[in-house]
Amino acid sequence: xxxxxxxxxxxxxxxxxxxxxxxxxxxxxxxxxxxxxxxxxxxxxxxxxxxxxxxxxxxxxxxxxxxxxxxxxxxxxxxxxxxxxxxxxxxxxxxxxxxxxxxxxxxxxxxxxxxxxxxxxxxxxxxxxxxxxxxxxxxxxxxxxxxxxxxxxxxxxxxxxxxxxxxxx
Numbered sequence: 001x002x003x004x005x006x007x008x009x010x011x012x013x014x015x016x017x018x019x020x021x022x023x024x025x026x027x028x029x030x031x032x033x034x035x036x037x038x039x040x041x042x043x044x045x046x047x048x049x050x051x052x053x054x055x056x057x058x059x060x061x062x063x064x065x066x067x068x069x070x071x072x073x074x075x076x077x078x079x080x081x082x083x084x085x086x087x088x089x090x091x092x093x094x095x096x097x098x099x100x101x102x103x104x105x106x107x108x109x110x111x112x113x114x115x116x117x118x119x120x121x122x123x124x125x126x127x128x129x130x131x132x133x134x135x136x137x138x139x140x141x142x143x144x145x146x147x148x149x150x151x152x153x154x155x156x157x158x159x160x161x162x163x164x165x166x167x168x169x
Contacts, residue, residue: 001091001122002042007031009038009092035061041080042089048080049108051101077102081111083119090122 001010011027013020021027029036037048040060050056053076057064067074077097083090093115097103 002089003028009042011038033066035063035066037061037078037080038092038094041082041092041094045082045084045089047082047108047112048078049103050078051103052076053078053100074098076100079103079108079111081115083115083122085119085123090119093118 001013002008003010006028008028008030011029014027015021029038031039031042033039037050037057037060041048048060050060053064053067053073057067064073075096075098077099078094080092080094082092093111095103095107095111
């Protein structure tokens with residue numbers, strides 16, 4: 001998910017070897033890190049499709065330093081798709097493999113469809129949160145007005161009762 005305040009991409013919901021990774025880990029990438037495929041995908045709002053990292057990375061980034069671990073490449077194939085809502089980048093979906101030629105055009109098309117559904121779901125969640133916040137704000141305003149009306153009603157009632165006591169006296 002894109003974090004506008006931090007200018008970063010948060011990968012707190014990622015899986016590695018079919019296991020959900022802990023969100024305690026430092027799982028974000030700064031938008032300043034121009035040698036990250038996820039940053040390229042976010043900035044260009046276009047898919048990254050690589051089946052041979054050694055030769056194809058140059059279409060997107062200038063070096064592979066971010067993808068090296070103990071002197072060897074950590075992945076060979078990758079699909080990275082932006083999640084776009086109303087022309088605005090909200091996040092991305094990415095699949096990666098340590099094997100060359102792991103993905104086909106069919107995989108890309110399936111992920112593009114999934115990315116569309118995810119973007120819509122994220123936007124719906126955002127709208128729901130905004131709506132819920134608006135309802136809470138209006139409820140608080142109504143409660144505040146209710147207290148003011150009750151106070152004014154009490155003062156008017158007290159005033160009427162006082163006037164009645166004066167008339168009776």
